[in-house]
Amino acid sequence: MSDTHDDAASVGRLIQDTADRLLREQCSKELVDASEAGEWPEALWRTLVETGLPWAAAPERLGGAGLRLTDALALLRLVGLHAVPVPLAETLVGAALLGQDAAVDTLPQGPLAIALPGTSDSFEARYGSDGWVLEGSIAHVPFAPVAVQLLVAVAAEDSLALLRVDPAACAMDAGRSIAGEPMADVRFDALQVEPAAATSLSGWQNLEQLVALMALTRALMSSGAMQSLLDLSVGYALERKQFGRPIAQFQAVQQQLAVLAGEAAAAIRAADGAVEAFEVALYEASQDPARMAAAVREAGVAKARSGEAAGRGAEIAHQVHGAMGFTYEHRLHHRTRRLWAWRDQYGSERFWQTRLGRELCSAGADALWDELTRPL
Amino acid sequence: MAQALTFDPVRLPHEAEALRAEVRAFVADTLPDDLLRSSDFGSGHDPEFSRALGSRGWIGMTWPQQYGGGGRSFFERYVVTEELLAAGAPVEAHWIADRQSGPVLLRYGTEEQRAFFLPRIVRGECFFSIGMSEPDSGSDLASVRTSAQRVQGGWVVNGTKLWTSGAHRNHYMITLIRTEPQGDNRHAGLSQFIIDLKGSEGLTVRPIANMAGDEDFNEVVFEDCFVPDEHLLGSAGNGWEQVTSELGYERSGPERFLSSFRLLVELVRAVGDAPEPEQAAAIGRLAGHLVTLRKMSISVAGMLQSNHNPVVEAALVKELGNNFEKELPEVIRLIAPERSGRLFRRTLEDTLLHAPSFSLRGGTREILRGMIARGLGLR
Known part of the structure; x- marks a missing residue:
């Protein structure tokens, strides 16, 4: 690691601390409620824009802070910690990826959405002399209804391109996730995308790698939400009195909160591990397919582990909070509902577990330990 | 946070x-x-x-x-x-x-x-063995009653240690003994001694077969057993602090989540390279847990390297790790191919027969969760 990168990392921590304070103040219960009721939190977004957070990983020539994407990803933990109701992950990642393209001279000035076609989508992207033609639909695209631009990932031979698409040019069947956040099934009707609106992603070979990166954003956001569940539940247990004493004094409650702490710690550590793996793949050994494959695997582990932690953690947090945590008035559900939404985005636990299991079986029993311990 | x-x-x-x-x-x-x-x-x-x-x-x-x-x-x-x-x-x-x-x-x-x-x-x-538990002192370690009386040139020890792994084979045992009568502060008056398991008079070591049929743990009985001054470890009365200082080493290592690992290896062997979706998912899930536990354990190794004593973090690794190594045979028995061969069966049975001890040895699950709760500020 170079000194310059250490400097950048400490800039990253500074931004992180500032962002933490800012988001804690801004993301009040009322603000998150209002955004769930359909109101776009313009004031919050404008504050984020002023601090430059959405473009933290975009190059300086485009007005970004020029952080490594992997340093900026740590900011996403705050999205879970404070239930931030805007597409920070999508905009941060989207702007960083677009910024790789020297031909891009301005970034879209607003929230982005990223559409990754899945195997169950009937979607087709054809490349011809006039650029790309998109046909079919991509389901459940987070934040598509509020994005100023849609980034559609399309795979070409051994490479990957991001197409910048005007949301108005697509048909959207808009809805909300279980967390009340906007999403849409996006339909393309022979939509023409000119070559100038396509960014070829160097260092990325296939769509699955991008799915893994987005899965990692969800793992990071979930690990922040897990931290929040723990903080809220410990606080509540110390405050709430029954039988003449705080319920924190009951062993049954203590034991459950210890389990929650373990799940939170595992979610956090797994997500950090995947960030490290992407750091190696993207910055220390870029263009090495083996490193990228390791990063995809680590992201899958983080996504699956945080998804499992989410289920157990939400269960315990709600049990500790009692009926109070089941009210709309309490802010716990802004976290638990996000955890339930995120665990199903970009591959559920089952998806990533099956993928890893197949890989390990094809490597075989005698290679298992080596597979699990190979350094990044 | x-x-x-x-x-x-x-x-x-x-x-x-x-x-x-x-x-x-x-x-x-x-x-x-x-x-x-x-x-x-x-x-x-x-x-x-x-x-x-x-x-x-x-x-x-x-x-x-x-x-x-x-x-x-x-x-x-x-x-x-x-x-x-x-x-x-x-x-x-x-x-x-x-x-x-x-x-x-x-x-x-x-x-x-x-x-x-x-x-x-x-x-x-x-x-070495560790002489902590007694017939009436398990999780409540401070209640130990094995006692030492000061005599010329040393101490005379009386009492019984129990569940002492390897005492019948090992050369020495570091043991926790009461050297002053228990007063208001139950953590005071305890001391650690190095006991010579091979050459001490008045010491009887009796193996106790465990449910897997192994002779591993023991009853160690002291009857007017003389222990020379040179075998007092640390200062007399400082035993509690010394014992609790071991915990970061004791609880965070890979032995707290790898105990069942060979069964996962044998499952992958039995399944072969074309697993059913359910088998692939279970293998991927267990592997993901293992990978994560390993990262947590390495983080604690980093803290030990920087001279920290990460007691709560170590307890978290052990709590999660023991759950994992106990869950492993339970998951695997249900997804293994029906005809999995002798080696697989033997490994499964061996793992199942030892699994009850995983969340008992080195601090029970309940005690560890209590320590984590203390770390969270709940008690």
Whole structure:
């Protein structure tokens, strides 16, 4: 690691601390409620824009802070910690990826959405002399209804391109996730995308790698939400009195909160591990397919582990909070509902577990330990 | 943010990774083909194997060179221990001496004690047990009643230690004994002694068969057993502090989540390269848990390397790790192919028969969760 990168990392921590304070103040219960009721939190977004957070990983020539994407990803933990109701992950990642393209001279000035076609989508992207033609639909695209631009990932031979698409040019069947956040099934009707609106992603070979990166954003956001569940539940247990004493004094409650702490710690550590793996793949050994494959695997582990932690953690947090945590008035559900939404985005636990299991079986029993311990 | 969650991302340094291939080659050359591999650190007492490890410098790796230690990092020790466990090597004989007794001797022992014991441990010639539990003192360790009376030149010990692993085979035992009557502060008046298990008069060691049919743990009875002053460890009355200082070492290592690992290996073998979706998902899930636990454990190794004593973090690793190693056979038995072969069945049965002990030894699940709760500020 170079000194310059250490400097950048400490800039990253500074931004992180500032962002933490800012988001804690801004993301009040009322603000998150209002955004769930359909109101776009313009004031919050404008504050984020002023601090430059959405473009933290975009190059300086485009007005970004020029952080490594992997340093900026740590900011996403705050999205879970404070239930931030805007597409920070999508905009941060989207702007960083677009910024790789020297031909891009301005970034879209607003929230982005990223559409990754899945195997169950009937979607087709054809490349011809006039650029790309998109046909079919991509389901459940987070934040598509509020994005100023849609980034559609399309795979070409051994490479990957991001197409910048005007949301108005697509048909959207808009809805909300279980967390009340906007999403849409996006339909393309022979939509023409000119070559100038396509960014070829160097260092990325296939769509699955991008799915893994987005899965990692969800793992990071979930690990922040897990931290929040723990903080809220410990606080509540110390405050709430029954039988003449705080319920924190009951062993049954203590034991459950210890389990929650373990799940939170595992979610956090797994997500950090995947960030490290992407750091190696993207910055220390870029263009090495083996490193990228390791990063995809680590992201899958983080996504699956945080998804499992989410289920157990939400269960315990709600049990500790009692009926109070089941009210709309309490802010716990802004976290638990996000955890339930995120665990199903970009591959559920089952998806990533099956993928890893197949890989390990094809490597075989005698290679298992080596597979699990190979350094990044 | 809650204090309990400090698991800094730590990567094993190159010099540690460089050891990995060496350990793998050694194990491949040394272990007989017909050995039933077990990743349980308490399974497989083989003094010859321990001596071979000692001659390679793989015992006492982090200790100062003046006592024969390797002067190496906790990360290097981490790699050696996890490689041995994953391979199912017989590490039981030297395990406690290497992990726990040596570090305690280093920290609290006299110069004479260090100079005598540590080089012998390092060579794989001197094995230790831990004498903590008693018939009426399990989780409530401070209630121990084994007592020592001061006499000319030493102490006379009376009482009984129970569940003492390896006491029938090992050379010494570091034990917690009451040296003053219990007063208001129940943590006061306790002391640690080094007991010579081979040459003490008035000491009876009786093995107790466990449910797996092994003779591993013991009852150790003291009847007017004389222990010389030179075998007091640390200061008289300081035993509680000394005992609790061991916990970071004791609870965070790979032996707290790898105990069932060989069963996962045998499952992958039995399933072959075309798993059913359910089998692939279960294998991927268990592997993901293992990968995550390993990262957490390496984070704690990093804290030990920086001279921290991460008691709560270590408890979290053990709590999650024990749950994992106990869940593993329960998951695997239901997804294994029906005709999985003798080796698979034997490994499954061996794992199931030892699993109840995983969340008992080294601090029960309930005690660990209580410690985590304390770390969270709940008590």
